[in-house]
Every structure is written in C-alpha cells, then in structure tokens.
Amino acid sequence: MLKMTHLSKVYRTEVVETYALRDFNIDVKEGEFVAVTGPSGSGKTTFLTIAGLLETFTGGEYLLDGTDVSGLNDNARSKIRNEKIGFIFQAFNLIPDLNVHDNVEVPLRYRGMKAAERKQRIMDALERVGLASRAKHYPAELSGGQQQRVAIARALAGSPRLLLADEPTGNLDTQMARSVLELLEDIHREGATIVMVTHDPELAARAQRNVHIIDGQEVDLAEEPRFHADPSAAGSMA
Amino acid sequence: MNIRPIFSSLRKHRIPTTLIVLEIALACAVLCNAVFMIGQRIGDIRLPNAIDQAGISVVTVQGTDPDHARDVIARNLATLRAIPGVQAVALMNTVPLSQNGWNTGFTTDPATKGFDDKYVNVAEYLITSGGDKALGLHLFRGRFFHADEYAAGTLGTSFMPTGHAAVITRSFAARMWPGHSALGKVLYMGDTYSYTVVGIVDNVLRPNRNGGDARSFSHSVFLPVAPVESAMNDYIVRSAPVDRDRVLRASIDKLSKLEPAAVVKGRTFSDIRNAYFADTRSMAWMLVLVCAVMIAVTAFGIVGLSSFWVGQRRRQIGIRRAVGATRGHILRYFQTENFLISSLGVALGMILAYGANLYLMQHYEMARMPWYFLPIGALTLWLIGQFSVLGPALRASNVPPVVATRSV
Ligand SMILES: Nc1ncnc2c1ncn2[C@@H]1O[C@H](COP(=O)(O)OP(=O)(O)O)[C@@H](O)[C@H]1O
Ligand SMILES: [Mg+2]
Numbered sequence: 001m002l003k004m005t006h007l008s009k010v011y012r013t014e015v016v017e018t019y020a021l022r023d024f025n026i027d028v029k030e031g032e033f034v035a036v037t038g039p040s041g042s043g044k045t046t047f048l049t050i051a052g053l054l055e056t057f058t059g060g061e062y063l064l065d066g067t068d069v070s071g072l073n074d075n076a077r078s079k080i081r082n083e084k085i086g087f088i089f090q091a092f093n094l095i096p097d098l099n100v101h102d103n104v105e106v107p108l109r110y111r112g113m114k115a116a117e118r119k120q121r122i123m124d125a126l127e128r129v130g131l132a133s134r135a136k137h138y139p140a141e142l143s144g145g146q147q148q149r150v151a152i153a154r155a156l157a158g159s160p161r162l163l164l165a166d167e168p169t170g171n172l173d174t175q176m177a178r179s180v181l182e183l184l185e186d187i188h189r190e191g192a193t194i195v196m197v198t199h200d201p202e203l204a205a206r207a208q209r210n211v212h213i214i215d216g217q218e219v220d221l222a223e224e225p226r227f228h229a230d231p232s233a234a235g236s237m238a
Numbered sequence: 239m240n241i242r243p244i245f246s247s248l249r250k251h252r253i254p255t256t257l258i259v260l261e262i263a264l265a266c267a268v269l270c271n272a273v274f275m276i277g278q279r280i281g282d283i284r285l286p287n288a289i290d291q292a293g294i295s296v297v298t299v300q301g302t303d304p305d306h307a308r309d310v311i312a313r314n315l316a317t318l319r320a321i322p323g324v325q326a327v328a329l330m331n332t333v334p335l336s337q338n339g340w341n342t343g344f345t346t347d348p349a350t351k352g353f354d355d356k357y358v359n360v361a362e363y364l365i366t367s368g369g370d371k372a373l374g375l376h377l378f379r380g381r382f383f384h385a386d387e388y389a390a391g392t393l394g395t396s397f398m399p400t401g402h403a404a405v406i407t408r409s410f411a412a413r414m415w416p417g418h419s420a421l422g423k424v425l426y427m428g429d430t431y432s433y434t435v436v437g438i439v440d441n442v443l444r445p446n447r448n449g450g451d452a453r454s455f456s457h458s459v460f461l462p463v464a465p466v467e468s469a470m471n472d473y474i475v476r477s478a479p480v481d482r483d484r485v486l487r488a489s490i491d492k493l494s495k496l497e498p499a500a501v502v503k504g505r506t507f508s509d510i511r512n513a514y515f516a517d518t519r520s521m522a523w524m525l526v527l528v529c530a531v532m533i534a535v536t537a538f539g540i541v542g543l544s545s546f547w548v549g550q551r552r553r554q555i556g557i558r559r560a561v562g563a564t565r566g567h568i569l570r571y572f573q574t575e576n577f578l579i580s581s582l583g584v585a586l587g588m589i590l591a592y593g594a595n596l597y598l599m600q601h602y603e604m605a606r607m608p609w610y611f612l613p614i615g616a617l618t619l620w621l622i623g624q625f626s627v628l629g630p631a632l633r634a635s636n637v638p639p640v641v642a643t644r645s646v
Contacts, residue, residue: 049640054559054638054639054642054643055638074565075564075566078559078562079562081559081562082561087560093553093560093642095554095557096250097246097250097554098243098246098247099246106243106558109243110563110564154561
C-alpha cells in the first residue's frame with residue numbers, strides 16, 4: 001500500500017540544511033495498522049506529509065498503492081488525496097466558518113459527488129462517530145474530543161483506503177483519547193490501512209506494528225538496545 | 239463551485255462583507271449616474287450648430303446714441319464690409335451660445351389666449367439683411383428673406399418685430415408641426431403677432447440651454463429686421479478662418495475709432511463657444527475623476543479585504559488542499575465568493591442608481607437615465623470585482639497543502 005525506499009527529505013533555509021528524513025525505508029501492507037513513534041523533531045510529521053502527498057520529497061522512491069508518485073502533477077496529487085487518503089490531524093483542522101455537516105462535506109464536494117449521495121455519506125459518517133445530532137453545530141461549540149470525531153467523520157465520509165493520523169489524541173484527555181482510538185480500531189477492522197503517529201506508548205501498543213523514527217531514520221528497536229535505556233519506551237514496548 | 243457553503247461562510251463575516259457590499263453598491267450608483275451625466279455633457283458639446291463656427295467673429299457695440307442709430311449702424315456695417323477678407327456682415331440681437339438669451343414663445347393656434355402651455359419656448363434671433371450669409375446658415379427647405387421682408391421689420395416698443403416672415407430650425411419645425419411640413423404654416427403670439435414660415439434651416443443652438451432638454455436647445459427662430467434698432471448690438475463678421483483673427487482686430491479697431499464714446503468689444507465665435515462649454519467640460523472631467531476615484535476605491539477595497547481574508551484563511555486553505563482541493567478549486571472559491579458579494583452590491587447598487595437618478599430629476603433638471611445603464615453598470619462592477627480578486631485568489635491557490643499540518 002505504502003512503500004518508501006531510501007527516501008530523503010531536506011529542508012533548506014539560507015543558513016542550514018535539515019535532513020528531516022534520510023535513507024528512510026518503510027513498507028506498510030494493505031490493511032495494516034501501523035503506529036509510528038519517535039522523539040519530537042525526529043521526522044514523524046514529515047514522513048506523514050510525504051506519505052499523504054502534502055509535500056514532495058528530495059530523494060529516493062515512494063510507491064503509493066503501487067504507483068510511483070514522484071511523477072504526478074499537482075492536480076493528480078489532489079485527486080489522490082481526495083479519493084484515497086483520509087487525514088486526521090492533531091489540531092483537528094476543522095474549518096471554523098462551516099458547521100459540522102458542511103465540514104464533513106468539504107472533501108465530497110471536491111470529488112464532485114451528487115447532493116443525494118453526499119447527504120447519505122455525511123449522515124452515515126456522523127452516525128458512525130456518534131455526532132449525527134450535532135450536524136448544525138459549529139466547531140467552536142464542540143469539545144476537543146467531539147471536534148476530533150468530526151474530523152474522523154470527514155476522513156471517513158470519502159471511504160479512503162489509507163488513513164493517516166498525526167498524533168490524533170495529542171490534544172485530548174485520556175478518556176477521549178481512548179474513544180478516538182477505539183473508533184480507529186473499528187475503521188481498521190473494516191479494512192482500512194491506518195498509519196498513526198503517536199507520542200503515547202499505550203496507544204502505540206494497540207497497533208499491529210510499531211515503527212520507530214529517530215533522526216529521520218527508521219529504527220528497529222530490537223536491534224538497537226540503546227533505546228531500551230529510555231524507561232518510558234522500555235515499559236510500553238515490552 | 240458550490241454556492242451554499244460559501245454563502246454560509248460569508249455569514250460568519252458579516253461586518254466586512256456588509257461594508258464591501260455597500261461600497262460596491264455606492265460605486266454602482268455613482269458610476270451609473272456619473273457616466274450618464276458625462277454622456278449628457280458630451281452630447282451637449284457635440285450638438286450640431288449649423289453656422290460657420292470657424293469663420294465668425296462677433297463685435298459688440300454698446301452706447302450707440304439711439305437717436306442716430308440708423309446712421310451709425312449703416313456706417314458701421316459699411317466699414318466692416320470694407321475690411322479686406324470680410325465675406326459677409328450683419329447685425330443681430332444676440333448670437334448662439336453667447337449666454338445673452340432672447341426667448342419668446344409661439345403657438346400654432348391664434349385662438350390661444352395668454353401664455354399657457356400651448357406656447358413653445360424658442361430662441362428669437364433678429365437678423366438684418368445678409369444675416370443668412372453672415373452666419374452661414376444651411377437652408378433645408380424654402381428660402382431666406384426677401385429685401386422687403388427685412389424692410390418691414392422694426393421693433394418699436396416691443397421685442398417682437400413687425401413683419402410676417404420667419405425662418406425656423408428643423409427641431410423647432412418638428413416640435414410645432416410633427417409629421418407635417420412647416421413651410422407656409424403660421425406661428426402666432428396671441429392675435430398681435432404672426433409669422434409665416436418661409437424657410438427651414440439646419441439646427442442652430444440657442445444663446446443658452448434655458449433649462450430645456452437637448453432637443454429644445456436647437457429651437458430657434460430667425461426674424462428679419464431693418465438695421466435701425468439700438469437694441470441690436472452684435473455685428474456678425476464672417477471671413478475665412480485664416481483671416482478671422484486679423485479681421486476681428488481690424489473690426490474692433492475701426493469701429494472704436496468711428497464711435498469713441500461707445501464700448502466696442504469683440505470675440506471670435508470659437509471663443510464664445512469655448513466659454514459656453516467651459517463649465518460643461520470641467521464638469522465632465524470632474525465626473526470622470528469621480529468615476530476613477532470610485533473605481534479605485536472599490537478595487538482597493540476588494541483587493542484589501544480579499545488579501546486579508548486569504549491571509550486569515552491560510553490554514554483553512556491548506557486544509558482544503560489537504561482533503562483534495564486543487565489549485566483551481568481554491569481559485570474558484572475566492573472568485574465565486576467575490577461574485578456573490580458583487581452580486582449583492584450590484585443588486586443594491588442598481589436600486590440606488592435608479593433612486594439617485596429620480597432624485598436628480600426632481601431637484602436638478604436631470605434627464606431620465608436609460609434603463610440599460612443599470613445592467614452595464616452591474617457588469618462593470620462584476621468585472622472590477624473579478625479583476626481585483628484575481629491577485630489574492632491566485633495567492634490563495636498557491637498556499638501549499640502542507641500548511642494544514644505545519645502552522646499550528
Ligand atoms: N518547513 C520546515 N523547514 C525547515 N525545517 C523543518 C520544516 N518542517 C520540519 N522541519 C524540521 O524537520 C525535522 C523533523 O520535523 P517533524 O517531521 O515535524 O518532526 P516530528 O513530527 O517527529 O516532531 C525537525 O528538525 C524540524 O525542525
Ligand atoms: Mg510532528
């Protein structure tokens with residue numbers, strides 16, 4: 001589903017070159033639920049933005065669903081984002097000027113979907129996250145957990161094959177974090193491929209597989225014992 | 239693009255939206271009326287005036303002794319005729335566009351009593367023999383006056399000459415006898431004065447517009463008089479345009495010497511005309527300036543607000559891009575939003591424009607604005623809107639999708 005080989009991403013400013021990713025390799029199979037962990041600044045978000053075609057990369061190869069994405073133009077990338085990928089962000093990223101219903105509708109409109117089908121999908125998605133009764137509310141009127149569930153509904157409504165989540169529970173308390181994770185597990189059970197970046201070892205432990213990124217490189221924890229020295233990591237990865 | 243969500247999003251930004259809608263409405267109202275008024279003024283300046291505008295000079299003599307008017311006038315006319323380059327000379331009571339108005343009224347019905355609305359207001363030009371040549375009038379139908387008709391005209395104590403022949407302009411003929419030939423018809427003023435129309439000339443403007451519409455600006459009647467009247471001050475001196483300025487100087491010079499007690503002044507007809515239209519011209523330019531300022535203010539307002547909104551919504555644009563919007567979608571979003579705002583402004587603006595025109599008609603002798611000014615004004619503002627929003631909208635479409643994740 002998602003395969004990166006020798007991938008690198010360099011951010012250049014006038015003064016410095018930062019390797020956000022270097023010689024990065026990952027292979028996520030169709031239907032997998034992968035948790036990506038790693039210290040702050042290690043390149044997790046960078047990995048996710050490249051995986052989700054929000055950004056281009058500097059070197060290496062990235063096959064999404066078997067297609068080499070480096071040759072795609074901006075419109076083709078937009079179309080793939082719209083049809084195949086669902087995003088869930090740490091900051092929810094709802095559009096404050098639109099109510100819940102209209103927020104969920106945004107990607108469907110870009111797909112050019114008929115009104116009747118849009119309506120059906122929006123109601124289904126909101127039902128799914130338990131917010132059907134809040135369709136007319138604005139994001140500011142909802143709690144953090146509710147906002148994140150709206151964001152998940154927005155991602156779900158388009159039936160994406162790949163769900164990318166960047167610290168989806170980072171801004172939520174434990175209770176809400178759990179319910180969001182349960183929702184993701186549900187979605188995974190129905191066949192979606194999920195890649196979730198998280199700080200939280202407890203959440204990471206519930207994924208099928210963990211990928212650890214340090215300094216822009218994927219690290220196999222089993223072969224890198226020095227990371228076991230970190231007590232928090234050691235506790236949760238056991 | 240989909241209008242409903244754009245609309246509901248705008249409702250969340252009511253104050254700036256309302257302000258820009260009002261600005262567009264105001265611009266629409268001002269532009270429609272100003273352009274209409276400019277058009278009217280240009281129309282006035284362009285009105286045909288079938289006399290030899292480039293060859294005529296007008297020399298005015300004031301202070302002639304009324305007891306010797308007959309001799310003085312005859313001597314003056316002879317003197318002017320003798321100046322080399324002079325083609326024709328005549329005496330008149332006033333000249334077109336001189337602001338020295340002589341107005342009267344005629345009816346086609348001798349039974350009409352008093353000055354009621356059956357009288358049509360018209361400029362009265364008294365001319366002496368050769369006046370048709372001195373002015374360079376263009377005969378359309380009929381003839382100019384015979385010598386006996388000139389001889390029969392004297393003013394006496396009234397401002398209407400004795401005598402019974404008249405030459406009138408085409409516009410006045412059409413006004414008095416629409417659909418019929420005016421030749422041989424009679425103009426009446428009560429039962430005291432009557433003039434048979436012997437000739438019709440191409441339109442000649444009045445000394446001033448006298449509050450009428452553009453058509454009545456050409457309602458003029460020429461009546462023949464003998465050169466004996468001290469009320470007649472304007473000597474029309476016609477020459478080739480190249481000789482005009484020299485002829486004018488010589489005319490003033492000679493007449494001043496003949497009659498040192500009188501005040502002799504002269505102007506070319508071009509000067510008279512320019513002086514008449516100077517206000518019209520400066521008014522038209524002022525209106526052009528008003529339009530330019532209005533367009534600039536509106537355009538800057540739209541550019542300013544759209545730029546502000548693009549900045550404010552940078553993150554939202556990134557989110558839209560992240561969930562699948564193409565650059566084209568984002569561009570169209572801002573264009574559609576502007577179109578909606580412009581439409582509201584234009585709808586209100588057309589009502590305002592119409593209302594302003596009605597108000598001006600009631601209070602300032604303004605004509606009715608033709609209906610098509612409204613859609614043209616609307617279209618103009620739509621275009622100004624689309625043009626102004628293009629820059630900010632393009633900037634918006636270049637916001638990269640990664641903004642959704644990065645600028646927390
Ligand atoms: N737009 C950017 N310009 C320059 N450096 C960047 C940019 N985005 C990320 N980086 C750098 O790349 C590295 C990886 O960042 P990121 O992927 O956000 O890490 P994480 O999500 O694991 O905290 C960091 O050193 C960060 O400072
Ligand atoms: Mg991050």
